[in-house]
Amino acid sequence: MGTATFKGGIHTYEGKELTQDKQTKVLMPKGELVYPMSQHIGAPAKSIVAKGDYVLMGQKIGEADGAISANVISAVSGTVKAVEPRLTSSGLMVESVIIENDNLYKPIEGLGEKRDYAKLSKEQIRSIIKESGIVGLGGAAFPTQVKLTPGDDSKIDTVIINAAECEPYLTSDYRMMLEEPEKIMNGLKIILKLFPNAKGIIGIEDNKPEAIKKLTELVNGEDKIEIKALKTKYPQGGERQLVYAVTGRKLNSTILPYQVGCVVNNVDTAIAIYMAVAESTPLMRRIVTVAGDAVKEPGNFNVKTGTNFREVLEAAGGLTEEPEKMISGGPMMGQALFSLDIPVSKTTSALLCFTKDYVADMEPSSCIRCGRCGYACPAQIIPQKMYICSQNNDAEGFIKLDGMECCECGCCTYVCPAKLSLTQSFRQMKRSILESRKK
Amino acid sequence: MNKLLNVSASPHTRSFATTTTIMQDVAIALVPASLFGIYNFGLRALLVILTCIATCLLTECVYEMAMKKPITTGDFSAVVTGLLLALNMPVSIPLWIPALGSIFAILVVKMLFGGVGQNFMNPALAARCFLLISFAGRMTDFTVSAVGASASSFDYVKSGAIALDGVSGATPLAALKAGETVSLLDMFLGNTGGTIGETSVIAILVGAVYLLIKKVISFRIPVAYLASFAVFVVLFGGKGLDTNFLLAHVCGGGLLLGAFFMATDYATSPITRKGQVVFGVLLGLLTAIFRIFGASAEGVSYAIIICNMLVPLIEKLTYPKAFGKETKANG
Ligand code: SF4
Ligand code: SF4
Numbered sequence: 001m002g003t004a005t006f007k008g009g010i011h012t013y014e015g016k017e018l019t020q021d022k023q024t025k026v027l028m029p030k031g032e033l034v035y036p037m038s039q040h041i042g043a044p045a046k047s048i049v050a051k052g053d054y055v056l057m058g059q060k061i062g063e064a065d066g067a068i069s070a071n072v073i074s075a076v077s078g079t080v081k082a083v084e085p086r087l088t089s090s091g092l093m094v095e096s097v098i099i100e101n102d103n104l105y106k107p108i109e110g111l112g113e114k115r116d117y118a119k120l121s122k123e124q125i126r127s128i129i130k131e132s133g134i135v136g137l138g139g140a141a142f143p144t145q146v147k148l149t150p151g152d153d154s155k156i157d158t159v160i161i162n163a164a165e166c167e168p169y170l171t172s173d174y175r176m177m178l179e180e181p182e183k184i185m186n187g188l189k190i191i192l193k194l195f196p197n198a199k200g201i202i203g204i205e206d207n208k209p210e211a212i213k214k215l216t217e218l219v220n221g222e223d224k225i226e227i228k229a230l231k232t233k234y235p236q237g238g239e240r241q242l243v244y245a246v247t248g249r250k251l252n253s254t255i256l257p258y259q260v261g262c263v264v265n266n267v268d269t270a271i272a273i274y275m276a277v278a279e280s281t282p283l284m285r286r287i288v289t290v291a292g293d294a295v296k297e298p299g300n301f302n303v304k305t306g307t308n309f310r311e312v313l314e315a316a317g318g319l320t321e322e323p324e325k326m327i328s329g330g331p332m333m334g335q336a337l338f339s340l341d342i343p344v345s346k347t348t349s350a351l352l353c354f355t356k357d358y359v360a361d362m363e364p365s366s367c368i369r370c371g372r373c374g375y376a377c378p379a380q381i382i383p384q385k386m387y388i389c390s391q392n393n394d395a396e397g398f399i400k401l402d403g404m405e406c407c408e409c410g411c412c413t414y415v416c417p418a419k420l421s422l423t424q425s426f427r428q429m430k431r432s433i434l435e436s437r438k439k
Numbered sequence: 440m441n442k443l444l445n446v447s448a449s450p451h452t453r454s455f456a457t458t459t460t461i462m463q464d465v466a467i468a469l470v471p472a473s474l475f476g477i478y479n480f481g482l483r484a485l486l487v488i489l490t491c492i493a494t495c496l497l498t499e500c501v502y503e504m505a506m507k508k509p510i511t512t513g514d515f516s517a518v519v520t521g522l523l524l525a526l527n528m529p530v531s532i533p534l535w536i537p538a539l540g541s542i543f544a545i546l547v548v549k550m551l552f553g554g555v556g557q558n559f560m561n562p563a564l565a566a567r568c569f570l571l572i573s574f575a576g577r578m579t580d581f582t583v584s585a586v587g588a589s590a591s592s593f594d595y596v597k598s599g600a601i602a603l604d605g606v607s608g609a610t611p612l613a614a615l616k617a618g619e620t621v622s623l624l625d626m627f628l629g630n631t632g633g634t635i636g637e638t639s640v641i642a643i644l645v646g647a648v649y650l651l652i653k654k655v656i657s658f659r660i661p662v663a664y665l666a667s668f669a670v671f672v673v674l675f676g677g678k679g680l681d682t683n684f685l686l687a688h689v690c691g692g693g694l695l696l697g698a699f700f701m702a703t704d705y706a707t708s709p710i711t712r713k714g715q716v717v718f719g720v721l722l723g724l725l726t727a728i729f730r731i732f733g734a735s736a737e738g739v740s741y742a743i744i745i746c747n748m749l750v751p752l753i754e755k756l757t758y759p760k761a762f763g764k765e766t767k768a769n770g
Contacts, residue, residue: 007762012452091446168452240763250763259768325445331452338446357445359453365514368458368556369705374712380762384710385754402761410450417456418556424448 003206004245005231008378010411012234012332014207015169018291022299024175027315033101033306034086034343035061035072036094040135041142042068047097053080058111058282061097064130070143071133074099075284075304077106089328089335089342096343099306113280117190122153125190125277132282133346134273138162138237138266139329141347144273147265148194150258156195157261160246161188161202161270163211164230164237167330170350172287173267175300177204177211180271185218185225187270190277192224195263200225203246207232234332235409239264241378253405286348290316294323294353303348309340312351325357332410362419373412373422379405383412383422390429395436398429406430458555462515464655468646469522469700475642476635480530484635488525490534494541495521502550516555520544523563523700526636527693527740529581536574540566560747561707564697564740571740581610581632611691612730612737620683626690637693647699656703659712663719664698664726665689671727694726697739707747714750714757721753722746 038044045062055061055074062072078101085093117125130145150156161184165173177184188200204212206229216227230236230245240251242264249260257264265273268287275281286305291298296317303312309328313319327334328342329349373383381402389397398404406426413423476484495517503510511517521541528537544566552558571578610632611621625631629639637643650656669689678684689695702708702722709718722742729738 010454012454244763250766252761252763252766255763255766255768260766325451327451332450334449334451336446336449336451357447357451359451360445360447362453362457365458365511366554366556368461368516369710370461371705371710372456374710374759378762380759382710382758385758401758402764405761405764414450414452415454415456417454417458417461419453419457421448423450427448 003229003231004203005233005236006241006244006378008376008380008411009233009235009241010376010414011232012168012414014232015291015331016171016174016207018169018298019289019300020171020174022175024172024179024287024300024302025315026302027304027307027312028103029076029101029304029307029311031101031308031311032081033074033076033078033099033304034308035074035097035099035306036086036088036343036345037062037072037096038094039072039141039305039345039347040070041140042066042070042146044095045069045072047083047095049080049083049097051080051082054078055080055099056108057105058108058284060131060133060282061099064133064143068143068146070135071131071282072097073133073282073284073305075306076101077104078102087339087342088345089337089348091335091338110280115278115280117186117193117277120193120277122194125194128277129273132272132276134269134276134283135346136266137268137272137286137347137349139333139347139349140239144265144269147258148191148263150263153195154197155261156198156258156263158247158263159188159191159195159198159200160242160257160262160264161200161267162237162239162242162264163202163204163208163215163267164242165208165267166205166232166234166237167332167334167349168234169291169352170289170330171291172289172300172349174208174211176267176271176287177208178214181211181214181218183271183274184215184267186278187265187272187274188225190273191263191265191270198224198263201228201246202226203228203230203242205230205232205236234411235378235407238378238407238409240407253407283346286344286346288312288344288348289350290352291350292323292327292352292354294319294321294355296320303344305344305346307344309337309342309344309351312344313340313353319353321355323353323355324360325354327352327354332414333408364419364421367416367418367420370417372415372417376411376415377406378409378411379407381405383426386426386429387420387422390425395429395433399433404430404433458516459514461655462519464650464653465519465700466515466522468649468655469519469526469636471642471645472526472636472639472696473522475629475639476526476530479629479638480635484530486534487528487530487532487537487635488522491525491528491537491541492518492521494538495524495545498542498545499550502546511555514555517545520549520562523636524566526696527563527567527634529578529633530635531580532577536570536577540570543569556706558706559750560744561701561704564701564743564747567740568744610737611687615684615687615691621687621691623683623686623690626687631691633691634693637696640690640695643695643699647695650699650703656699657715659715660703660708660719660722661698663716664702664722665694667720667723668694668727669723671724672731675727675731677731688730692730692737693739697726697743698722701739702743702746707743707750709750709753709757711754711757711759713759714753717753717757718746718750721749
């Protein structure tokens, strides 16, 4: 069986064995819940509650502001304690609604009501998704309803569910595939309802045979849905790599999937869509993998959005010893944390704690021109050359080398024997170029 | 939690390969050729090797101390340079010549251009060419002064002589040029004249396979090099498809050592995949031209040095097309 893949990429230590066989546990928050108004790409939501207001579980507390924005939903009932800037995993202070949980979980009307999605119109489906505050849960956090509204529905011929989960350590998507495969399938069917000419493909890395088996059983009899095994390789779940592996179509930095007839959604996004459309439940939870050698009992947790990271760590038994490094998300693209006093947001995929930061112990040396960075680069550009441009602040040269095609996957930095911070320098370079273009 | 957490940019994980582990791998891969050299040419070969390595390390260390730069001798790249230079020396060479070559390689070719990765010519080869020009006679003196069977190893060392049966003075290439045939078996085992490290085909190939398996080098440069060389020899060598002639040419002289260990030098070969193929093909052509039409029998070193200088141009012309660059949006 040929497994689909792309050129470049890396094989890392996977670290998934720590948590992949652990049943997801539901975590009930104890303290206050924090809802940043910006948990997505695009304009921040506007808070529509004020201090002292009482909110219900499932109630909208932040309203999408503009075309590309997303609602924010409270996962508990309780009183609004404050609306003020709070620290988020990005390291920035973001305007947030803080709710004192009354532990009653009083729902808004109609929460959890079953709906027959077969009877809903496309408009109804889209507006439910929009209302439910769903964003791409794979990490990009692009508002899902916008993604599902490409303009001409008939031009979409492939709906891809991204079940690659290529980041090391992360197993939250995998657990969902084992625990709630029907919801994924139904989520996909709902998306397919929007695109009459499309067929659905679920792409899974071949290091997850259990998940492939489970989903394949469910596909039985569906002629519009297909499971595709993908080679286990980072960044197989990157949008450009995935679309290529599944359809052979190549995206670049200026082309979005819908422009080549594809719509891509993450596994958990498909579940969120199903929950919203068929079970009237907006996006209020997140599956979080807690792992790393500093964690006592690594596992996966079903966490209400807004829950403090400390509580999540506690749920995993706390720390074995003082960590040197903590990361929100995976080790390849996640965010290093300097405080655990931050809330779980819609896109929090993991909390990783390590006793040793061996990256910090690696001294960078000179580039030896070994070429490894170029072989690993999925964008098929030459990081070694781009690095020279970025060191010299040569924006023009950087653009000429197609530096803007860098998707910041981190592969080049990972393989570089000279331990140069290639990705980081490209990130900065790209940002400054994009900023100067705006002016 | 009161320890200061490390906050750095992603990725937060790295591979364990470092400059040092890679250079160590190259050094390890040169061990078979070195051992064969010592076995074939006697202990004096070891002395030449040690001289080169020690001088290279010392030069780098002294230079960096003088310039108040961090000392990088631990990264093994100077060891590799020294080893390669030694393997390109005839065994009878007076020791001050390889020592001088080592200083030239490290000081002039490597350090003055900024150290590891910055040099545009392969230090060992540049040094060899420098020595060839300066001391042509000694550098190509593969004749062996006979030492009696009773002589001790110490005598070999002192007299710079080798006395193993079957090692003839003439190199296979010189023999070919003179129209003689050579024994392929001897070449395989290294029972021929030549520099310390170039004579044994088997030893070189063992090291090459190690580098390929360890992914330190790719097959692109050596295969393109050897293939284009072979094609050219068949077309213009004057012997047509004479396998003995062809194999003798491929296996003789510094070609294999050059193709696997020197043409693949990171700093001085193209970084683009296509560029590596172009580079290999050019090397094959140049080497064949030098060998067939040139005055000397050997041409590998000059071919590589010349192509080293074309690397920036080759890289410019073969910069890859970014993934999906040609795709047009349709909707
Ligand atoms: S991987 Fe690092 S050392 Fe190798 S060419 Fe790229 S930047 Fe240079
Ligand atoms: S971070 Fe950018 S340059 Fe580096 S491998 Fe990924 S896409 Fe290529």
